[in-house]
Structures are given as structure tokens and as C-alpha cells.
Amino acid sequence: MIDAKQVIRLLQYNDPDNVLLSVHLSVPAEVPGLREMSVRLDSMLGALDAPADHRARMALAAEVEAIRSAVTEHARDWLGHGVAIYNSAALGFHEEVAVATPLPDRVVLGRRPYVRLLLSALAHVKPYFVVVVDRRQAWLYRVEGHAIERLSRLVDEGVRDSSYGGWAGFEEYRVRNRAWELARKHYRSTAATLDSLLKDNDREFVVGGNEVNIVEFIDLLPHPLRERVAGTFVVDPHTMTAGDLRLLSGRALAERRARYEARLRADLSDWAASGLAVTDLQRCAEMVTQALVDLLIVIGDEEIPGWVCDSTGDILVDQPVCPTCGQRARRLEDVIDEMVARVVSLGGRVEFLSGPGRPGEDGRPIVGARLRHRLVRRES
Structure with a gap:
């Protein structure tokens, strides 16, 4: 069975057309349920927005076909499991990962594999x-x-x-x-x-x-x-x-x-009170951008859209224009996944806590970031 280190290895793949396709499915335990799963898959794939670029559209069409073929061929091998399938036509990249727990159904297009759900599953169902x-x-x-x-x-x-x-x-x-x-x-x-x-x-x-x-x-x-x-x-x-x-x-x-999750939630509150952590999503994104996070805490699995600037690396939650370079940033389907990938790539830890936790007024799940050093509050 795959482990977290092997999932992190997937982050090396970077699709220049921004159409690397990541598909997550919960496979039923019994064969009769496969038909309903196929309907769910077709619905998710059919809802994808077609890229404006012709080459990217052709690549996406090939990836969708590859995903469907993989599910048709291997679905019976995955009964009772969750499965993540990754495909990039431009990179010639195809990976199928089964885990011993259901995964939320999700299809994501992006520059690299979407790893948040897979890492969360592995954290909760370790052998x-x-x-x-x-x-x-x-x-x-x-x-x-x-x-x-x-x-x-x-x-x-x-x-x-x-x-x-x-x-x-x-x-x-x-x-x-x-x-x-x-x-x-x-x-x-x-x-x-x-x-x-x-x-x-x-x-x-x-x-x-x-x-x-x-x-x-x-x-x-x-x-x-x-x-x-x-x-x-x-x-x-x-x-x-x-x-x-x-x-x-x-x-x-x-x-x-x-007990561990309750203690970690309490610790996060204490760290934030002492300037050693931030809990606002935008502030977490800023700290991740600056490589100041040694522990990222994510509660729940809700997607939060955002942006990332490919020139500066800035991760943005509330605006599409990079404040550093002034250029329009690239759209992300899930900014939390970008934060997760950035932290683990830099050697930090990510903890996934059971949701929904205590969502904020805007319905977003709590994201907390413990920092490598304490923030210094400026005198007003």
C-alpha cells in the first residue's frame, strides 16, 4: 500500500497546460454498485470546464478517456477501497493509487496532482x-x-x-x-x-x-x-x-x-494566542508563501478556491491579482491543497483533523499554521 512519502513524490509532476487530471472515487464493496459509481464518474467528468486552448482541450479529452479505461479495467480490483487516479497527456503520466478507506468523490484539473484527500486518508487509516x-x-x-x-x-x-x-x-x-x-x-x-x-x-x-x-x-x-x-x-x-x-x-x-485531535485543537489556540500560530486562512496562506510554517493543520475536506502567482509563488485567498508583482494569478480549485503541497514539499508536517470542526462565518473550515518562529507584533 502506498505511503505518504510516495504521495509526496507525485508532486514532482508539473503539467505545462494546467490540465493534469486528478480523480478521486469511493469504490463500492459489491460489484452491483459499480454501475452507480460509473454514473457518478461520468457526471463529474462531464462537468469539467473545457480549456480555451485547443492543445489543452485535446489533452484533456485523452486524459478523460484514460481515466474511464482505467476504471473499467480495474474497478473490481478496488472494491471497498478509495482510489485516486492521475493522468497528464502532456507528461505521459498515469498513476492509480488505492487506499483502504473511502475517498470523497472529486475531480480536479491543475498543474500538478491533487494530493490533499490522499494524504488525509493515509493519515487516518495507517496500517x-x-x-x-x-x-x-x-x-x-x-x-x-x-x-x-x-x-x-x-x-x-x-x-x-x-x-x-x-x-x-x-x-x-x-x-x-x-x-x-x-x-x-x-x-x-x-x-x-x-x-x-x-x-x-x-x-x-x-x-x-x-x-x-x-x-x-x-x-x-x-x-x-x-x-x-x-x-x-x-x-x-x-x-x-x-x-x-x-x-x-x-x-x-x-x-x-x-484525544489527539482535541489536544491539537487546544494547542493551536494556545499557539495562536502566543504569536506562534495563525488561524485565519489568508494569514495561513501568507505564512506558507514565506516558508514559515512547520505544521499545517487542516480541518474537514471542503474545497476553497483561490489563486497562486507562478512568478512569485504567492498563494492568494481573497484576490486574483498578485500584490507582489501586480500580475493576474493562476486560478486554483482548492487553495488548501496548494498550501498542503507547499508545506510537505518544504519538509513541514500536515495534520488532517476530522471536520467540520468550527467553521468560520463564511463556512470555511479552520486552517491553522504553527510557525517556525514566533511572530513579533508591531507597536501601533
């Missing part, structure tokens, strides 16, 4: 691992979207029933102590297996089992692994199903994500 533990066994799973795959089952040696008392209780104490030592060994072996799975990626994991075993296991994890625990859930390892694990681990992740 992760699940480990369910008791004192003798561990079950490891990989979860990606709605799919769950069992990777392994780890079994450690056991001891005889610890209820056996022996002479004056000494044998019982010895057996219980031996059982705990074996459990520690088993937990550490499980942790080593997890470490090998997580070594070359940034994935997290969720821990399941009974409450005692969860605490015992997490307490024995090395600090780097403990930092990647994304949540916990209680489950009986001997009666659990794959569906149970998918539901319970997903719920634990969703709760953690909700």
Missing part, C-alpha cells in the same frame, strides 16, 4: 499491528483498512498447575515463581518479535488480552516499543474472532485519535 497476549501465548495480526491478517502465534513452555501445594507450601511458591519467570521470558520474546515487525516502518500496535496480562506485558516493553502502543482492549484470547479484533482494536485507535 497497524495487533498483539493479544496471555502468560503463555501471543497472537500477532496486521490490520489494514477492513482487512486483518494473522501473522503468527507464539507459544511458550508452561509449568504444572500452580495450585499444587507441596511440602508446607514451599513447592507452591517455587512453582508460582517459576511460572512468572516463564511469563516474563514469553513477554520479552513477544516484544522481540514485535520489534522486528516495527523496525523499518512507523507503524504502531494495539495490545489486547485480559487487564492483568496487558499491564504485565506493557510494563516489560522497552521504552521505544512502549512509545508505539496505540491503545489497549480487553478480549478473551480463547474465544476471540478476527472480527472482534478488528472492531475492538479499531475502537481503541479511534479513541486515541479523538
Whole structure:
């Protein structure tokens, strides 16, 4: 499955005719729904404004045909997924990207691939691992979207029933102590297996089992692994199903994500109050233009039209004329996507929060930008 770094790689493509076509679709889970999806696609493609330039019109016609052909050929492979398709006739560029979550239906014409929705989807449905533990066994799973795959089952040696008392209780104490030592060994072996799975990626994991075993296991994890625990859930390892694990681990992740988003919203307010962030859309655009943003926060997925000056790089929200050079700027279907692309291209971070959040009076979603250094307020 594609990751954010591969999506950012798409930003290198720049169509000179400004007709690089980006199509986003939510593909139904069942084959009968494909007909309705095709109708939606035709409606979106038919609503595109034809370019004035003849060469650009011909290029767009070829791109539309390429998109339709790709959907006809591969739709059954994408059942239950979201898909983004990019095509530029001028560049000879065609890319199809499936993600394990629905994407809002959207068609965008522009100079480069439209990546905002794809990056947002990847941020919210990162693949992760699940480990369910008791004192003798561990079950490891990989979860990606709605799919769950069992990777392994780890079994450690056991001891005889610890209820056996022996002479004056000494044998019982010895057996219980031996059982705990074996459990520690088993937990550490499980942790080593997890470490090998997580070594070359940034994935997290969720821990399941009974409450005692969860605490015992997490307490024995090395600090780097403990930092990647994304949540916990209680489950009986001997009666659990794959569906149970998918539901319970997903719920634990969703709760953690909700707490994280609430904290980030609160942090944004604090940063703005201290001059370390801006939250007005135009001010955010100005800060992105000046390469002063190290973290861009986007709430919701609503498109906001705007402009960009190809001469100066100015991103504009409220006027089509560049204030720096005085020339008319190029129209953008979504100025927030331009800001997202600019920030990630310069090595900054983008966080996508669930919408609609607290839209302003004009209905725009909140966009916040944390700055690389604090703004200095001029004395009036």
C-alpha cells in the first residue's frame, strides 16, 4: 500500500497546460454498485470546464478517456477501497493509487496532482499491528483498512498447575515463581518479535488480552516499543474472532485519535494566542508563501478556491491579482491543497483533523499554521 512519502513524490509532476487530471472515487464493496459509481464518474467528468486552448482541450479529452479505461479495467480490483487516479497527456503520466478507506468523490484539473484527500486518508487509516497476549501465548495480526491478517502465534513452555501445594507450601511458591519467570521470558520474546515487525516502518500496535496480562506485558516493553502502543482492549484470547479484533482494536485507535485531535485543537489556540500560530486562512496562506510554517493543520475536506502567482509563488485567498508583482494569478480549485503541497514539499508536517470542526462565518473550515518562529507584533 502506498505511503505518504510516495504521495509526496507525485508532486514532482508539473503539467505545462494546467490540465493534469486528478480523480478521486469511493469504490463500492459489491460489484452491483459499480454501475452507480460509473454514473457518478461520468457526471463529474462531464462537468469539467473545457480549456480555451485547443492543445489543452485535446489533452484533456485523452486524459478523460484514460481515466474511464482505467476504471473499467480495474474497478473490481478496488472494491471497498478509495482510489485516486492521475493522468497528464502532456507528461505521459498515469498513476492509480488505492487506499483502504473511502475517498470523497472529486475531480480536479491543475498543474500538478491533487494530493490533499490522499494524504488525509493515509493519515487516518495507517496500517497497524495487533498483539493479544496471555502468560503463555501471543497472537500477532496486521490490520489494514477492513482487512486483518494473522501473522503468527507464539507459544511458550508452561509449568504444572500452580495450585499444587507441596511440602508446607514451599513447592507452591517455587512453582508460582517459576511460572512468572516463564511469563516474563514469553513477554520479552513477544516484544522481540514485535520489534522486528516495527523496525523499518512507523507503524504502531494495539495490545489486547485480559487487564492483568496487558499491564504485565506493557510494563516489560522497552521504552521505544512502549512509545508505539496505540491503545489497549480487553478480549478473551480463547474465544476471540478476527472480527472482534478488528472492531475492538479499531475502537481503541479511534479513541486515541479523538484525544489527539482535541489536544491539537487546544494547542493551536494556545499557539495562536502566543504569536506562534495563525488561524485565519489568508494569514495561513501568507505564512506558507514565506516558508514559515512547520505544521499545517487542516480541518474537514471542503474545497476553497483561490489563486497562486507562478512568478512569485504567492498563494492568494481573497484576490486574483498578485500584490507582489501586480500580475493576474493562476486560478486554483482548492487553495488548501496548494498550501498542503507547499508545506510537505518544504519538509513541514500536515495534520488532517476530522471536520467540520468550527467553521468560520463564511463556512470555511479552520486552517491553522504553527510557525517556525514566533511572530513579533508591531507597536501601533
